[in-house]
Amino acid sequence: MSSIVITGATAGIGRAAAILLASKQHKVFAAGRDKNALAELDAGYENITALEMDVTDGDSVTAAANKVIEALNGNAPDILVNNAGYAVVGPLEAVSDDEWERQFKTNVLGLVRVTRAFVTGMRERRRGRIVNVSSVAGRVTLPFFGPYNSTKHAVESISDSLRHELRPHGVEVVVIEPGAVKTRFGSLEQEQIAHWIENAPAYAEQLRILKSFHHDLHGKGADPITVAGSIVAACERHDPTPRSVVPFLPGSAFIAIKALLPTRVSDWIVKKLTGLP
Template structure:
């Protein structure tokens, strides 16, 4: 059985994956900021140890990492899953500097900070695995999702670089790219779209159209348990696929459109799909 650290484990995909891994007798360190949710995980599930961690705070990450090393008798965990993140949605001109900075501090720098806390020990041991939860949005950009999409594009690039850096040292890097998932995540995105319909009238018509597209997308989204299953597979596989889209359709279609077609054509398709003029 493996020892696995999961950030953002108090809700959604992270929580589902933590519970599923624990049910399979792995030693799971479920990290997050929500103390009530952490206490529920700690008390309610065998093989789960709650780990208070704010990925934007270096001292918090270092303290949590020290707890893991102590629990594992000085050894690195077998797998670190970087799942913590959230989405900022809105017109680029309207999203504040503070919101942009907080978005990158969590989704990008938080991932780097957690990875840096565990990689040296994995490298020295010449064994370990980093699983980064990106998104289909890391390959395809949707209008008004620029802040969130750009962080996931960064995660893709960082993961590719890290995979090559760590391969000679026996440490694997895997990227999971979920599409729309039926979690609170989508509801929070919807709330932001509704906010900007009122607060950014120049974009109101476009945002109303986007709201309808977003509703349909998430209404038909994947169950978090199925996405968690892919995370579990990424942790357990002896030879994991370096990059996995979950579910395969329609996410792979979006990615193929962006990757294979000329920009004018892919732009037209994205505009038609989102209903924007």
């Protein structure tokens, strides 16, 4: 049995992973901002301790981390799962500075802040594991997804750097890269695309085509339980794969197209797949 902190645990992949980990007798600290969802997890599931945490607020993270360490008799958790995040979608020229800043404060700086809160204890103990939930979008970028995709590219880079930094100290770093998943996440992206169809007329036709492609992609997406299972595997395996795409297809195919083909060719394939002019 391991002690595990998971951020963004009140909905979607994070909630599914918290419940699945708890069902396997791990001691789970489920962190998030939604007080009602936290209360439901705390009351409804054995082995889950709800933890109010706003990853964009340093004081909130420090307070939550102190509660975890106190509950573990002064020790850092065995595993940290950095899952908190959301997506900003829209044309670069139309997305405001505030929206860009909030996106990076949550998806990137939030991950860094929570990691710092626990990594010292892991390093000093010379044992621990950090599981960063990135995305296929951290390797492949779709048009109009620049804000969100760029944060996941940053998570990939941070994870690679951290893996080498921490390996000599006995701390492992694992990256999970989900593709399209059937959660509220995709619906919120659809709502944003619809908003910009109305409010960024210069891009309206492109966005209508993208909305249709995105709807079809998420309609065929993975169940959140599938991704939750990959998070559980990353927590439980003795020697986990440093980077896993979930599900393997079509995510790995998109990544291979981007990585192996000349940019002109990969751009042409993106246009063909999305239908964008």
